[in-house]
Amino acid sequence: METRDRKTLTRRVAPHAAVLLLAILAALAGALTTPESLAADNPGFPDAGAAEPAGKTPAQWRVIWGENPSRRAVISWSTSEATEANTVYYDTVPRKADLAAYRHKAQAGVNGRYTSRGHKLHYHHTVLEELAPNTTYFFCIGSDGQFSRELHFITAPADDADVKFLYGGDSRSDRAGRRAMNQRMRALFQADPAILCLVHGGDYIHDGDDMAQWSEWLTDHELTVTAGGRVLPVVPARGNHEAGDVQYDEVWADTGGRGKNYFRTMLAAQVMIVNLNTEISAGGDQARWLEDTLRDAAGVRWQIANYHRPAWPAVKQASAAKQHWVPLFEKYNLDVAFESDGHVIKRTVAIRGDKADPTGVVYIGEGGLGVKQRTPDPKRWYFDGGITGSASHLQKVTVTRDQLKVETILHDGRVFDTWQTGPRKRD
Amino acid sequence: MRNARGYGVAGDVRHNDRVTASPAQTGSPAAHAAALWVLRVGTALTLAGVAAAALAWGSPVFTWLWLEADWPESRAWAADRAGAFVLLATAPTLAFARAWLGAKLAAAWLALLALAAAATGSWYPWLTPPAQACRILAPLALALWAVRGGPDARVQVTLRVAAALTFAAHGVEALLGRGLFVDYALSVLQRLGVGAGQSLAETLLAIVGVVDIACALALLLPRRFRAVALWMAVWGAFTAVLRVFHAGSAQWPEMLMRMANCAVPLTLVLLWKPATEKR
Numbered sequence: 001m002e003t004r005d006r007k008t009l010t011r012r013v014a015p016h017a018a019v020l021l022l023a024i025l026a027a028l029a030g031a032l033t034t035p036e037s038l039a040a041d042n043p044g045f046p047d048a049g050a051a052e053p054a055g056k057t058p059a060q061w062r063v064i065w066g067e068n069p070s071r072r073a074v075i076s077w078s079t080s081e082a083t084e085a086n087t088v089y090y091d092t093v094p095r096k097a098d099l100a101a102y103r104h105k106a107q108a109g110v111n112g113r114y115t116s117r118g119h120k121l122h123y124h125h126t127v128l129e130e131l132a133p134n135t136t137y138f139f140c141i142g143s144d145g146q147f148s149r150e151l152h153f154i155t156a157p158a159d160d161a162d163v164k165f166l167y168g169g170d171s172r173s174d175r176a177g178r179r180a181m182n183q184r185m186r187a188l189f190q191a192d193p194a195i196l197c198l199v200h201g202g203d204y205i206h207d208g209d210d211m212a213q214w215s216e217w218l219t220d221h222e223l224t225v226t227a228g229g230r231v232l233p234v235v236p237a238r239g240n241h242e243a244g245d246v247q248y249d250e251v252w253a254d255t256g257g258r259g260k261n262y263f264r265t266m267l268a269a270q271v272m273i274v275n276l277n278t279e280i281s282a283g284g285d286q287a288r289w290l291e292d293t294l295r296d297a298a299g300v301r302w303q304i305a306n307y308h309r310p311a312w313p314a315v316k317q318a319s320a321a322k323q324h325w326v327p328l329f330e331k332y333n334l335d336v337a338f339e340s341d342g343h344v345i346k347r348t349v350a351i352r353g354d355k356a357d358p359t360g361v362v363y364i365g366e367g368g369l370g371v372k373q374r375t376p377d378p379k380r381w382y383f384d385g386g387i388t389g390s391a392s393h394l395q396k397v398t399v400t401r402d403q404l405k406v407e408t409i410l411h412d413g414r415v416f417d418t419w420q421t422g423p424r425k426r427d
Numbered sequence: 428m429r430n431a432r433g434y435g436v437a438g439d440v441r442h443n444d445r446v447t448a449s450p451a452q453t454g455s456p457a458a459h460a461a462a463l464w465v466l467r468v469g470t471a472l473t474l475a476g477v478a479a480a481a482l483a484w485g486s487p488v489f490t491w492l493w494l495e496a497d498w499p500e501s502r503a504w505a506a507d508r509a510g511a512f513v514l515l516a517t518a519p520t521l522a523f524a525r526a527w528l529g530a531k532l533a534a535a536w537l538a539l540l541a542l543a544a545a546a547t548g549s550w551y552p553w554l555t556p557p558a559q560a561c562r563i564l565a566p567l568a569l570a571l572w573a574v575r576g577g578p579d580a581r582v583q584v585t586l587r588v589a590a591a592l593t594f595a596a597h598g599v600e601a602l603l604g605r606g607l608f609v610d611y612a613l614s615v616l617q618r619l620g621v622g623a624g625q626s627l628a629e630t631l632l633a634i635v636g637v638v639d640i641a642c643a644l645a646l647l648l649p650r651r652f653r654a655v656a657l658w659m660a661v662w663g664a665f666t667a668v669l670r671v672f673h674a675g676s677a678q679w680p681e682m683l684m685r686m687a688n689c690a691v692p693l694t695l696v697l698l699w700k701p702a703t704e705k706r
C-alpha cells in the first residue's frame with residue numbers, strides 16, 4: 001500500500017520536478033549567455049538645481065518656437081498661485097527690468113491651471129508676433145506685480161544664414177543626469193552664441209500626466225539659461241512618455257496643434273526641420289502633411305526631421321516611422337533625421353530602400369538628455385558604417401551653405417562622433 | 428468514468444467525476460481533444476513570440492528592473508533573458524498534462540511582463556494587463572484543464588474571461604483612437620482599394636471598438652454564443668497577422684505573441700460544439 005502511494009506520488013511529482021529543472025537550466029542558459037554590457041557610461045551626476053516656483057513669482061520661464069521662429073515666439077512661465085495680470089514686457093535693447101522703459105508689452109493670452117489632481121501650478125503663454133528676424137529681444141515677465149529678472153533670446157534669421165542648434169531627447173528618468181546635461185547645454189550655448197535653440201526629441205519626463213515631474217523638468221530647464229540671461233528656445237516633439245497627455249500641450253502651448261503636435265520649423269530661409277509625432281497615426285493625415293511639406297520645400301537646401309520613436313533603432317523595434325515616413329524621407333531626399341527613445345548613441349549608415357546607399361538618409365540620436373544609457377545592438381546592419389555608443393549626450397548641429405555637421409557631444413564635453421554632409425540636389 | 432470523453436489530459440492526477448459530469452461540457456471527445464491541441468499550440472506560439480521579442484528588443488521587465496528598480500543593466504538584461512528562455516523551455520511542456528507546472532511558470536512570467544508593461548508604459552498603461560489577458564490566462568487554463576481532468580466550468584470561465592478582457596481592452600484602445608490602430612485601419616482600407624482618409628479609418632476603428640466590447644460582453648453572459656467566439660477567433664487571428672502584413676516580416680514575434688488571442692476563443696468554439704453522438 002505504502003509502495004503504491006509512493007509510486008503515485010513519484011508519478012505526480014516527477015514531471016513537475018523535470019519541468020522545474022528544465023526551467024532552471026533554461027534561466028541559467030539565458031542569463032549566462034547575456035552579451036556583455038557596456039556597463040553603460042552612467043556617471044553619478046552631482047545634483048544642482050533651481051528652486052521650485054513659489055507664490056505668484058514668475059518661474060520656469062521658457063521660449064517656445066514653432067513654425068516661424070524668425071517672426072514669432074511664445075514666452076511661457078509658471079506660477080504656483082493663480083494670477084490675474086500676466087504680462088511680458090519686451091524690447092530690442094536691454095532695460096534692466098525697468099518696466100516703464102520697455103517699448104512693447106503683451107498679455108498672456110492663455111492662462112490656466114495645469115491638469116493635475118495633486119500638484120498646484122499655473123501656466124501662462126504669451127505669443128510675441130511680428131518680431132524682427134535675427135534680433136535680440138530682452139524681456140521681463142510679470143504676474144500680479146511679481147517680476148522675473150530681465151532675460152533675452154535671439155530670433156531665428158529669415159535669410160539664407162548659417163545656423164546652429166542643439167538636438168537631444170529623453171530627459172526623463174534621471175534628474176541629476178538631466179541637470180548635468182542642462183548645464184552642458186548652457187556651457188555650449190554660452191561658448192557658442194550662434195546656437196539658436198534646442199530641438200527636443202521627446203520623453204521629457206517619465207509620466208507625462210504627472211505635473212510634479214513636469215515641474216521638476218521646467219525648473220531644471222532654467223539651468224540652460226546663460227549667465228547673461230539668454231534663454232535657449234525649445235522646439236518640442238512629443239514622446240511616448242507623454243503620448244496622450246494633455247499636460248504636454250499645457251507645457252508647450254499647443255505647438256503644432258493640440259494633440260497633433262506636428263509642424264515644420266524654418267530655422268532660416270534654407271533650413272527646415274519637420275517635427276513629427278510618433279504617438280498618433282503616422283500614416284494618416286500626418287503622412288499626407290509630411291509629403292505635402294517635403295514636396296513644397298523642394299527648394300529648401302537643408303531638410304531635417306525630428307521625432308521620438310526611431311525608424312532605425314539601436315535597441316528596440318522600429319516604430320511606424322519606418323513604414324510611413326522613411327519612404328517619404330527617401331523620396332524627397334531628406335538630409336538627416338533625428339530620433340530618440342532608445343537611450344543610446346547612434347548614427348546609421350546612409351539608408352535607402354532598406355539597404356546602405358550613399359544617396360540615402362542618415363539617422364542620428366536616440367536620446368541622452370538625462371536618462372540612464374543602455375547597451376546598443378551594434379550588429380544591426382545599418383550600423384555597419386555608422387556608430388553606436390552608450391553615454392549621456394546631445395547633438396550640436398552646424399548648418400552652413402555648403403555643409404551640415406552633426407557633432408555628438410558627451411556629458412563631459414567630449415566630442416564622441418562627427419558626421420557631415422554637403423547639400424543635395426533636389427528638384 | 429473519468430476520461431470517458433477522452434480528455435485524458437490529466438493522466439491520473441485526480442479522479443473527479445464532477446468534472447466530466449459538469450454541465451459546462453458539451454461536444455464530442457474529438458472536439459475536446461482538438462480544443463486542447465488548439466490551446467496548446469496557440470499558447471506555445473505565444474510563448475515563442477513573447478520570448479523572441481524579449482530577446483530581440485528587450486521586454487518591459489528589463490525596462491522596469493533597470494530604470495525603476497535601478498538594477499545594473501547587465502543584471503536586468505540577464506533576468507530578462509532568463510525569463511525569455513524559461514518561456515521557450517516551457518512551451519513544449521504544454522503538451523504534457525502532468526507537467527502543468529510549466530504552464531503555470533509561463534503564466535507567471537507573462538503576468539509579470541504585463542505588470543511591468545503597465546508600470547513602464549505610457550499610453551493608458553492600465554489597459555495593458557487586460558489586453559494581455561489571453562496570453563496570461565491561456566497557459567493557466569491549460570494547467571487548470573490538466574488539474575481538473577478536463578475542460579470543466581472553471582476552465583471555460585477562465586477562457587471566457589481571458590478573451591473578454593483582451594477584446595474589451597482592445598475595444599477601449601480602438602475607441603480612444605490609438606495611433607497604431609488607425610494606421611492598421613488605413614492599411615486595410617487602402618488594400619481594399621477604398622480611398623482612405625484618416626477620418627474614415629477612425630470611424631472604422633470606432634466600429635471595431637464597439638464590436639470588440641460587444642463581443643467581450645456577450646462572452647461573459649451565461650449563454651454560449653458560439654458564433655461570437657468564432658468571430659473573436661477569426662478577428663484575433665486577423666489582427667495578429669496584420670502586424671506582419673502591415674509592418675513587415677521583421678514583426679513576426681509580434682504576430683506570434685498574439686496567437687493566444689485567436690486560440691482562446693477558438694478553444695471555446697470547439698468546446699461548445701454541440702454533441703452529436705451519445706455517450
Ligand SMILES: [Fe+2]
Pocket residue numbers: 203239240241308340341342
Ligand atoms: Fe521613449
